[in-house]
Amino acid sequence: VSENPQLLPSWRPGPVRDAVTGFLDAAMEVAPRDRVACLDNDGTLWCERPNYVQLDFFIDALRARTAEDPSVASTPEFAALLSGDKAAMGELGLARIAMALVGLFEGMTPEAFTHRVRDFLDRATHPTLGVPLRAATYRPMLELIDALRSREFTVCIVTGGGTEFVRAISQDLYGVPPEAVVGTMVTYAYSAAPAGSDGIPLPLLRRTTGLTGEANEGATKVSNIQAQLGRRPILAAGNSGGDRQMLEWAAGGDGPTVALLVDHDDEQREFSYVSSAETFAEPEPITEVGARQGWTVVSMANDWATVFGDDAFGGDKPSPAG
């Protein structure tokens, strides 16, 4: 086990930190081309409560649209969302509401969408933590990404969120390039009208309202990892039922592997909640799945000395007045 004090300084000493540093040491025996790490984003690399950041982005875009055209607000999906009517939202279902929100960007080019996401994240603050949204990343996980990258890992983000949404910030927040982001992918329409009298076409990709394949959760994460990345991870990190199959996929490989599960048990510095996984007949708390299967379950409260970066909070949740 590595004794380097510079390694993972925000992780408290103990069996979880030892498991992670022990894996980092053992991975040096693995061929570099097999050093692949797949990390979930929401709730694993940054805070997902009280809302997914992408939902805040969608609502911001919806407010801008309704300011231009108030009639948009009467669409059932948007009316339920804007009024916070949880009964109506439950009846419509999250998938239908999400697709209505995706529709706000129909016809937009990839570049315009990326610009829109970055503009939002440059100005948005976390609704309860009182800090910039982009500062709500977990410092221990950023340290882990750095440690992996310095050991020649290919570090990938495998998210249930929109691929293009996460790509807009993955390089800046995590140093992860667009091709290493695997998520829920919108379908593009290609067109190439001749641009002028020279007859040279002007190719365009424009967002549609459809998805390419399924939402990137559960077993779909595993299939999409193979389809897009072509390699099996030896480290996977997640925090919810939607990450279960990806963690099992990493844990079940040959040689040194690790499945990291972030347990949100830190009401004081972050939030306290447990996600369920559909395993056999009954939903099972994901932390119990992890304990049963021998994953490395990371207690935010006990295993992380610091949750957020210095830039954000100096390591602690600010007071409500902060």
Added chain:
Amino acid sequence: VSENPQLLPSWRPGPVRDAVTGFLDAAMEVAPRDRVACLDNDGTLWCERPNYVQLDFFIDALRARTAEDPSVASTPEFAALLSGDKAAMGELGLARIAMALVGLFEGMTPEAFTHRVRDFLDRATHPTLGVPLRAATYRPMLELIDALRSREFTVCIVTGGGTEFVRAISQDLYGVPPEAVVGTMVTYAYSAAPAGSDGIPLPLLRRTTGLTGEANEGATKVSNIQAQLGRRPILAAGNSGGDRQMLEWAAGGDGPTVALLVDHDDEQREFSYVSSAETFAEPEPITEVGARQGWTVVSMANDWATVFGDDAFGGDKPSPAG
């Protein structure tokens, strides 16, 4: 224009080489994250005549299967292929024959398929050139890949062939990792039966007989570049009608760009043929599309001093007796 004599030594001096080296110089003004190159494989990086290498691989697998089970040979698609009955093959169509061949690998894991491809390429020889198939890469293009990589380009292969087939050899032949190979993708089935009494699942991905999306040709190449890589190339290279949209996509971007079209006009050292592109109403030779749109059309006969690597031919096609 760079005067470095070490740069692209297998390219003959002239306007085409100048266009390529001029682009390499100009690209240094582009942010590294936008230095993306997308290169077709068959006919652009390695020889595609008289057969696609992947077709030779398929036929090899079909022969192995029929040796085990002779009844397989009576399947109409396979019977036409094994007898070389071009009329029957034309009637069945290449797409149907290809899908029948994909079916030979149904149920196989990604690792087993990769092993199978590598085994084939370790022993296969080119049917007319009399050299190992893996030596039938174009040395000038390998030099271009090296030059791009040394200038911090992300070098990607965008192929109409099978993604997993090309991934099996892309690192060794081109230094391109699996996530940078965009091709025609088989669909996997995921399963995770509990492996034993401990109840820990054994996750498996197995090949099906279906494709994920469309065959990766034409406009689909552009959509798939965005879906998998998330960036627009500033260099694209191809040789056929199926590359047209990708070349237009690269050429139409901002800043320095180049669209390279390999023209197979070298009967003596390689092969002589022209692919057609569906442009307006009528098919148009792809070389004419390129000339009209201002692409950099590379004459194998005139612009390449050497076609194949030293390992293969000493730079020239061997005699029929070779």
